[in-house]
Amino acid sequence: MIIGGSSSQKLVAKVAKELNDQLCPIETRKFPDGERYIRIKGEIEKEVVVIQSTGFPQDENIMELLFILKNLKSLGAEEIKVVIPYFGYGRQEKRFKKGESISAAAVAGLIEDCGASELICINLHESQMCDFFNIPVHELSAMPLIASHIQKQLENPVIIAPDKGALLHAQEISRILDCPCDHMEKTRLSPDTVETRVKNLDVKGLQAVIIDDIISTGGTIVNATKILMQYGAESVTVGCVHPVMVEDALLKIFATGVEDVLATDTLTSQVSSISVAPLIAEALK
Numbered sequence: 001m002i003i004g005g006s007s008s009q010k011l012v013a014k015v016a017k018e019l020n021d022q023l024c025p026i027e028t029r030k031f032p033d034g035e036r037y038i039r040i041k042g043e044i045e046k047e048v049v050v051i052q053s054t055g056f057p058q059d060e061n062i063m064e065l066l067f068i069l070k071n072l073k074s075l076g077a078e079e080i081k082v083v084i085p086y087f088g089y090g091r092q093e094k095r096f097k098k099g100e101s102i103s104a105a106a107v108a109g110l111i112e113d114c115g116a117s118e119l120i121c122i123n124l125h126e127s128q129m130c131d132f133f134n135i136p137v138h139e140l141s142a143m144p145l146i147a148s149h150i151q152k153q154l155e156n157p158v159i160i161a162p163d164k165g166a167l168l169h170a171q172e173i174s175r176i177l178d179c180p181c182d183h184m185e186k187t188r189l190s191p192d193t194v195e196t197r198v199k200n201l202d203v204k205g206l207q208a209v210i211i212d213d214i215i216s217t218g219g220t221i222v223n224a225t226k227i228l229m230q231y232g233a234e235s236v237t238v239g240c241v242h243p244v245m246v247e248d249a250l251l252k253i254f255a256t257g258v259e260d261v262l263a264t265d266t267l268t269s270q271v272s273s274i275s276v277a278p279l280i281a282e283a284l285k
């Protein structure tokens with residue numbers, strides 16, 4: 001039995017179809033004062049899967065997930081596998097400045113306390129986040145799916161990580177495609193400003209593909225694209241797992257000259273063309 005939260009309806013339907021599984025109907029709405037209302041309309045089975053991304057509006061989606069979990073538990077579910085394709089607050093997984101909340105740990109604690117017995121996520125911003133949980137956590141990678149789309153579209157790619165944090169992702173893709181890989185250095189100056197530097201970059205005449213886990217304001221991709229063009233790349237394509245896409249991020253990216261953005265549907269966006277449904281379905285089998 002699969003239950004989909006309101007943030008991931010299309011993806012949930014695809015996963016249920018892949019698994020030939022029953023979708024449990026739920027009613028989610030808001031009271032006039034803004035508080036959330038949840039009702040599970042089907043008969044609860046002992047083993048249940050709940051799928052809900054916790055992107056924007058993060059607090060509402062997290063609250064809805066917690067209500068679903070707690071409700072399932074009190075209605076008799078014994079094993080609840082929770083799939084969170086995009087884990088909101090995942091970038092606040094440590095205290096960058098004294099006194100900051102480790103928000104990712106707080107969210108992890110709530111999910112576990114409300115009854116999750118197992119968690120499946122896709123490309124967490126930092127894999128160490130798994131340590132916030134006492135239940136089994138399975139982190140899946142969407143990079144092979146992105147790699148196969150790159151393979152279909154480009155003949156001569158070079159994979160570029162726009163910062164060191166994305167290097168493992170870029171290397172995973174370059175191994176699959178058997179093509180070169182390089183990385184840039186990035187310093188975040190403010191939530192929406194980054195500075196990017198390179199030492200040497202051999203991309204002249206090649207089809208550059210920037211790979212990142214998240215695109216948020218688009219600043220990282222815009223900087224990396226400008227540099228790749230200066231270094232003579234034939235074209236720039238972008239691959240990312242989680243298209244957060246704050247405000248006009250996509251406009252800025254395409255205005256810089258990016259050919260295409262290949263993103264997955266862990267979050268709904270105009271570029272969520274690669275479905276992670278087969279990946280989730282396989283993990284649930």
Ligand code: R5P
Pocket residue numbers: 163165166191192194212213214215216217218219220221
């Ligand atoms: C950060 O380390 C992530 O991997 C992404 O590079 C970052 O979230 C992208 O943010 P933005 O699109 O705002 O530059």
